[in-house]
């Protein structure tokens with residue numbers, strides 16, 4: 049499954065390999081070609097990709113499975129990435145014009161309906177605003193922008209132009225997350241009042257990205273596009289000018305989920321973080337943060353940590369309520385709903401309706417719990433919960449449903465699952481974490497910070 053690959057895990061692999069194409073390719077070539085051919089021309093959406101790096105490729109692969117999408121152009125400042133993108137698309141029948149500068153592309157490509165922006169975060173706002181002004185719909189990756197001002201400009205330009213702007217928080221279109229939120233939490237209230245959420249994104253230690261000398265961009269071109277050297281271009285995530293560090297890169301996803309599931313924007317944040325391991329980086333390699341919320345049921349708090357020196361348990365979110373709790377992730381293994389036997393009514397009826405699915409606790413596990421509870425009164429006081437699961441699995445690449453939603457919005461007027469205002473509120477919440485690390489104290493959000 050193609051999931052976020054921060055800090056360039058695959059960069060060297062794809063550079064050295066004519067095998068690069070296979071790194072892109074998680075599905076059969078024939079299947080993709082068929083998908084591309086299936087849409088009648090009237091339904092076709094003509095698209096350009098801006099930023100043909102790791103995530104651009106993930107999005108291309110997801111798009112190749114959506115019949116209405118036709119790529120017409122690719123844009124990247126790096127010839128290596130341009131070639132890669134255009135050749136790859138060519139294999140699937142998408143003949144693309146190639147550009148280094150998005151402004152030139154927007155000027156020349158008159159037939160485009162939409163662009164997909166997977167550039168580094170600092171270019172999201174200029175690229176998106178220019179594309180909207182040129183009359184294109186935009187799917188722009190998260191974090192919406194590395195500055196609140198940049199994100200605000202995107203919302204204002206979207207409103208002014210009336211074009212669609214979807215921000216790439218793809219979990220908002222994931223059927224498992226939709227089921228968890230809409231059915232299990234909102235409809236059946238199986239967790240009761242949610243008092244806490246927690247989440248983590250843990251990545252194993254990684255070296256900085258490098259590339260072979262023959263692929264390096266010359267200094268003048270790098271400078272023209274705002275980078276001092278190749279190291280900055282390849283490792284933009286770690287530089288303050290280009291991104292917001294791991295909390296914005298990875299935490300953005302799950303902090304957005306807290307807001308969605310708790311149905312409330314954070315009202316305050318505290319955080320601790322540091323450059324504790326990668327001494328040459330500008331951004332914190334680990335951040336631990338706590339948000340406070342006023343939900344419709346009362347106060348809630350979330351704990352979140354992003355670590356880049358341990359892969360421990362990967363990435364997941366947890367929602368904890370009086371009557372139950374839920375573990376969920378894009379990683380399929382995190383998919384549990386726990387009924388608190390002491391406080392919750394039976395869930396049999398919800399099992400029959402297909403909202404949750406019972407997982408039988410093994411007899412051995414039950415016997416061990418019982419034995420432990422006999423010798424330790426604390427265990428007896430908090431009986432083990434009953435284990436269920438969310439009976440919905442994603443059978444597509446994780447970004448595909450979010451892209452499908454975007455194209456359905458263009459073609460049929462479907463509502464976007466992550467429109468500009470939603471992406472903006474998320475960016476406001478996430479970007480304040482870095483401020484809180486510096487401030488070393490609790491920072492409050494004013495309600496007007498979320499409004500434009």
Ligand SMILES: NC(=O)c1ccc[n+]([C@@H]2O[C@H](COP(=O)([O-])OP(=O)(O)OC[C@H]3O[C@@H](n4cnc5c(N)ncnc54)[C@H](O)[C@@H]3O)[C@@H](O)[C@H]2O)c1
Pocket residue numbers: 051052053054098099100101102103104123124125126129148150166167168169171189190191216217218273281282297
């Ligand atoms: N939704 C997700 O799951 C997810 C996962 C990974 C990354 N992302 C997001 O996708 C974006 C790209 O991340 P990535 O991992 O692919 O980075 P990357 O470094 O692999 O790719 C970025 C590409 O953009 C190109 N680029 C740089 N400046 C440009 C400009 N001015 N115009 C056009 N192209 C330019 C670079 O040459 C590079 O090829 C980021 O915003 C990141 O946060 C989202």
